[in-house]
Amino acid sequence: MANTTLLYYSKLLVRCSAYEKDGSGGGRVRVNGAAHRVPLQVGAALETKINRSLAGLMRPPVLSQPPTEEEAEGRRSQRQNIPSEKQTVDPFRQAVIVEGGVRYRQTVVVRSYEVGPDRTATLETVLNLLQETALNHVWMSGLLGDGFGATHAMITNNLIWVVSRMHVQVDHYPIWGEVLEIDTWVGSSGKNGMRRDWLVRGRSSGAIFVRATSTWVMMNKVTRRLSKMPKEVRDEISPWFIDRHAIDEVATDKIIKLDTNATYVDSDLKPKRSDLDMNHHVNNVKYVRWMLEVIFIIL
Amino acid sequence: MANTTLLYYSKLLVRCSAYEKDGSGGGRVRVNGAAHRVPLQVGAALETKINRSLAGLMRPPVLSQPPTEEEAEGRRSQRQNIPSEKQTVDPFRQAVIVEGGVRYRQTVVVRSYEVGPDRTATLETVLNLLQETALNHVWMSGLLGDGFGATHAMITNNLIWVVSRMHVQVDHYPIWGEVLEIDTWVGSSGKNGMRRDWLVRGRSSGAIFVRATSTWVMMNKVTRRLSKMPKEVRDEISPWFIDRHAIDEVATDKIIKLDTNATYVDSDLKPKRSDLDMNHHVNNVKYVRWMLEVIFIIL
16 A cells, blocks of 8 residues: 555545556556445436546646556556466355366355346346356466466467357346356367356256356457467366266257348447456457347336 | 246247246246357357247247246245344355444455456446445345345335435455455434445455445335335344444535536436346446446546
């Protein structure tokens, strides 16, 4: 905390710290939130005074001693605490490695803001939890580099993961407060791909809620082209492969292109800031949210 | 599982179960999600065939033996497992009751989908976690009825909570993978209100990330009017009151109304299905998301 510079805008009720800027800009104030009074008086329109002086916030004041790039990076890795060796237990995420030391299992409680008006988890929540457990699996493997699930050798080679196929089968929707056990594991998929499967079960009943499978390939971050899987990446991940399928897929029907006669169309979709993930991409989860907005009328 | 009726739409890759419908409609198929192939081929437009036959899904088939209302309710409460007596430890939510048996503390890891493009938790995430811990606090108290934090006596009186004031002060934004400890507690606020405060800290450093305070009042669910706090409700919650403030508020400036000269305006906001919470309301969290979309340019 010693290096923290706090800026008070008491009139605004905004308080920001500057030290977390990752060393790149030297003292630009980060404002990705604002301490505020949300004036949600019952029946009254939304009122706020935050806007009044935000223009002033955009002009950054000069800070004393912004952290160097190494200092900022060091703090960040300490806070993230990504392991460099394989772990078998993660107490904070309530996870263990099972089945021969390669299959991941995490206990998760469905949260109040992860359910829709009918109190069951939304499909968006399901997909978020699949993404989360996949990343936590890589986290425990000791292979996670500084990226969205990329391994050390992938980072050396400028490679990122992209999903090429996903198949999610929901048997039942979990409800608010329900305790889930989510298993995920990986397997081979051809010469250059990786398969990842999931099984979501109710912890008390053991009933299966969701089965899912997916295929992942590698893309070069710079050229934006698909890449072969380098031998060193295969050497990293192949010890984790299991040959087990969460869904028995009888056929892999080709998905037909939509034409102008589609039943449900929304051509007015623009990605918002809150649609971007940490790769600055609109990922599969947000696409599904958009699809659901268009096709479902439930109320 | 014995009472489950599964409907297969193999052509569609959609599979739905009907047994979860809470007994109200007698066999209407719930479709709040669709097992699907999300066709996110790299660089290709989104393609789907889900839409092709959704019209068919809207015509509900007749199911054998939908559960009675009592059966559905029984299943639901078993799955939610809401305690009827005070608990001091919640292993699944990693929570404990501290400080004289009334203050709630939960350990939480910032998830991959809770951070923005800069890898720090969004303000929306912060507000979601405040909501979540508040509800989990009531969960552990043994007072939680069948509602969004409403106590048993509130339900008897047709009352729900509404927030009348909220003040959130962010000192630092937590980052992806960071382990947090969130404390929350309640106190009195005048004759008819309740105060709720929060403190969000980094678990390893103890550094404070967020301080927050709020005031809650009661609204009659039927008349939609504010209500006095009945004595039986006060008797339920007052044993939990602590006189401790997370934020020392020097002044409670009145928030001025916006006029047509506001710097940042978006008059084209419509609530989407995904903006509704389980009270079928757009709550404070979504309002803040909307505000941030309008006022921040960070990329």
